[in-house]
Amino acid sequence: MNISTQSSGAKRVAEELSRNAIPVPTPETQHFWDGTAAGELRLQRCSLCAQVFFPPRPFCPACASRSVEVFAASGRATLYSYTINHVQPRDQPQAPQSMALVQLEEGPRMISTITDIEQTPAALVLDMKLKVAFRQLSESIWLPVFKPDTGFS
Amino acid sequence: MVRAAIVGAAETTGHGRIPDLSALGLAADASLNALLDAGLTIADIDGVATGYLSPAELAWYLGIEPSWLDGTSIGGCSWLAHVRHAAAAIEAGLCSTVLIAHGESGRSFQGMPNYNMVERQSLSQQFDAPYGWTGGAAMFGLPILRYMHEFGMTEEQLASVAVVQREWAAGNERAIHKHPITVAEVLASPMVAYPLRRLMCCLVTDGGGALVLTRADRADHLRQRPVFLLGSGEASGSYLTGIAQVDDPLRPGFVRRSAELAFLSAGIGREDVNHLMIYDAFAHTPIWGLEGLGFVEYGEGGPFIEARHTAPGGALPMNTNGGGLNYAHSGSYGMFLMQESIRQLRGTADAQVPNASISLCHGWGGYLSACATLILGNQLP
Numbered sequence: 001m002n003i004s005t006q007s008s009g010a011k012r013v014a015e016e017l018s019r020n021a022i023p024v025p026t027p028e029t030q031h032f033w034d035g036t037a038a039g040e041l042r043l044q045r046c047s048l049c050a051q052v053f054f055p056p057r058p059f060c061p062a063c064a065s066r067s068v069e070v071f072a073a074s075g076r077a078t079l080y081s082y083t084i085n086h087v088q089p090r091d092q093p094q095a096p097q098s099m100a101l102v103q104l105e106e107g108p109r110m111i112s113t114i115t116d117i118e119q120t121p122a123a124l125v126l127d128m129k130l131k132v133a134f135r136q137l138s139e140s141i142w143l144p145v146f147k148p149d150t151g152f153s
Numbered sequence: 154m155v156r157a158a159i160v161g162a163a164e165t166t167g168h169g170r171i172p173d174l175s176a177l178g179l180a181a182d183a184s185l186n187a188l189l190d191a192g193l194t195i196a197d198i199d200g201v202a203t204g205y206l207s208p209a210e211l212a213w214y215l216g217i218e219p220s221w222l223d224g225t226s227i228g229g230c231s232w233l234a235h236v237r238h239a240a241a242a243i244e245a246g247l248c249s250t251v252l253i254a255h256g257e258s259g260r261s262f263q264g265m266p267n268y269n270m271v272e273r274q275s276l277s278q279q280f281d282a283p284y285g286w287t288g289g290a291a292m293f294g295l296p297i298l299r300y301m302h303e304f305g306m307t308e309e310q311l312a313s314v315a316v317v318q319r320e321w322a323a324g325n326e327r328a329i330h331k332h333p334i335t336v337a338e339v340l341a342s343p344m345v346a347y348p349l350r351r352l353m354c355c356l357v358t359d360g361g362g363a364l365v366l367t368r369a370d371r372a373d374h375l376r377q378r379p380v381f382l383l384g385s386g387e388a389s390g391s392y393l394t395g396i397a398q399v400d401d402p403l404r405p406g407f408v409r410r411s412a413e414l415a416f417l418s419a420g421i422g423r424e425d426v427n428h429l430m431i432y433d434a435f436a437h438t439p440i441w442g443l444e445g446l447g448f449v450e451y452g453e454g455g456p457f458i459e460a461r462h463t464a465p466g467g468a469l470p471m472n473t474n475g476g477g478l479n480y481a482h483s484g485s486y487g488m489f490l491m492q493e494s495i496r497q498l499r500g501t502a503d504a505q506v507p508n509a510s511i512s513l514c515h516g517w518g519g520y521l522s523a524c525a526t527l528i529l530g531n532q533l534p
Contacts, residue, residue, distance in 0.1 A: 024273050081299035083294045085286075087288050096347075108398075109398065111280060121347060126298060
C-alpha cells in the first residue's frame with residue numbers, strides 16, 4: 001500500500017489552505033492591514049507596562065491593560081528559523097519557498113517568508129539581518145514579507 | 154477515592170485506507186469495537202467525548218443518551234485531554250462510564266469536519282496561511298533549524314528517529330511501513346519542507362479508535378485487564394499562529410507544565426516509566442517530547458535516540474507501534490498513542506515490551522502549540 005504525504009487528503013488540505021491565503025481582517029486587526037497598505041509594519045505597545053506585542057488585539061497580553069497604542073515598527077528583523085516548503089498545491093505549482101520565523105527588532109516574532117534571495121539553505125543563514133517589504137495580494141491587502149537588509153533602502 | 158480505569162480499547166476495523174466510511178462512521182466503528190472489547194453495551198454509556206466531530210452528534214448516531222459531553226478540540230492531543238477530563242468527571246461522580254471516540258478520514262477525505270485551521274478571518278488565516286502554508290511539515294518544522302544551530306544536532310541524528318521507529322514498526326502486524334531503512338535512505342528521500350524529508354514525515358491514513366472508561370471498582374468484573382490513569386497533565390502555549398508566539402520554541406514552557414502536572418499527580422518519577430509514547434507527526438517531535446517531559450536535558454534528545462536508548466532492546470522503549478511515521482496517522486494521532494500504551498500494559502502488543510507496567514503517553518496539538526500527557530499503569534499504586 002502506498003500511503004504517503006501525497007494522499008488525496010493531504011492534497012485537499014493543501015488546496016484548502018492555499019485558497020484561504022489572502023487575509024481577511026477583523027475589526028481588531030484592521031489597523032495592521034491598513035498599515036501594510038500604507039507601507040508600514042504596525043505593532044502595538046502597552047501604555048502601562050510597555051510590552052510590545054503581535055498579533056493585534058485591543059489589550060495587553062502581558063498585563064491585561066486596555067490602554068494600548070499602535071506604532072510603526074522599524075521593519076528590521078533577524079532570521080530566527082525557517083523551513084523551505086516543497087509541498088505545493090496541484091492547481092498552483094510554484095518553486096519551493098521559505099516559511100520563516102522572523103525575530104522583530106521590537107521583540108515579537110512573526111511567521112513570514114524571505115524574498116529577494118535564493119531559497120536555499122546556503123543562502124538563508126540564521127540570524128541574517130532582514131528588512132520588511134510588502135507584497136500586494138489584492139486591491140487592499142499588502143502582505144509583510146522580509147528581504148535581506150543590505151543597509152540600503 | 155473513586156478512580157477511573159480504561160476497560161475497553163480498540164481501533165477501527167479497517168486500517169490505513171478505509172474509503173467506505175466517513176469520519177463519523179469511523180468513530181462509530183471504533184466505538185462499537187471498544188464496547189465489544191469491554192463487554193459493555195450502548196446502554197452502559199452515559200458520557201461521550203470526541204474531538205472536531207460533535208460529541209452530541211456521535212452520541213445520537215450511536216443511540217447513546219449522554220448526561221456528560223466533552224468536545225475539546227485542541228489538535229491531535231485532544232483525545233488524551235478527553236481521558237483526563239473523563240477521569241475527573243467519573244471521579245467527581247458526574248457520570249459513570251464514558252466513551253471517547255476518534256474517527257478521521259485523513260486519506261480518503263470522507264465526511265471530514267472543518268478543522269478551523271484557516272477559517273476566514275481567523276488569526277491563522279491572516280498571519281500564517283498567506284506564507285505558502287500548505288500543510289503540516291512547513292509549519293511543524295519551523296523550529297528545527299534553530300535547534301540544530303543552537304544544540305548542534307545533525308541531520309543524521311534527526312534521521313535516526315525514523316530509522317529506530319521503523320525497527321519497532323517491523324514487529325507490528327498493522328504497521329503500514331515495515332521494511333528496514335537506513336539513515337542514508339532517510340537523508341536521500343525527497344525533501345518535503347527542508348530540513349524535513351519524506352521519511353521523516355508521518356503517514357496520512359484513515360482510521361481512529363475508541364476507549365471506554367469507568368470506575369476502577371467496576372473494572373474487576375469486566376472482560377479486560379484494566380488500565381488505570383495514574384496521572385495527567387495538559388497545557389497550551391499558543392495557537393496555530395503558533396510556535397512563533399511560544400516564548401522559547403526550543404524549551405517550550407507549556408510542555409514542562411503538562412509534564413510536571415502528570416508526574417506530580419501520579420506521584421512517580423521519570424525513572425519509574427518503562428514504556429513511552431511520544432506523538433511523532435514528524436521526526437523531530439519525539440525529541441521535543443523527551444526533552445520537554447524531562448527525560449533528557451534540552452539538546453540531548455537527538456543523541457539519546459541515535460544512541461538507541463529508545464530502540465528495541467533500549468532502556469526506554471518509545472513508539473513501539475512504529476509511530477505516526479509508520480503505523481498510522483489520520484491527521485490527529487493521539488488516539489493511536491493511547492491504544493499502543495494500553496496494549497503494552499495489557500501485555501497484548503505485537504512488539505511487547507517485557508514487564509511494561511507504567512506507560513507515559515504524550516500528545517501534541519496545533520503544531521507544537523498545545524499538549525496533553527497521560528501516565529497509565531496496569532496496577533493501582
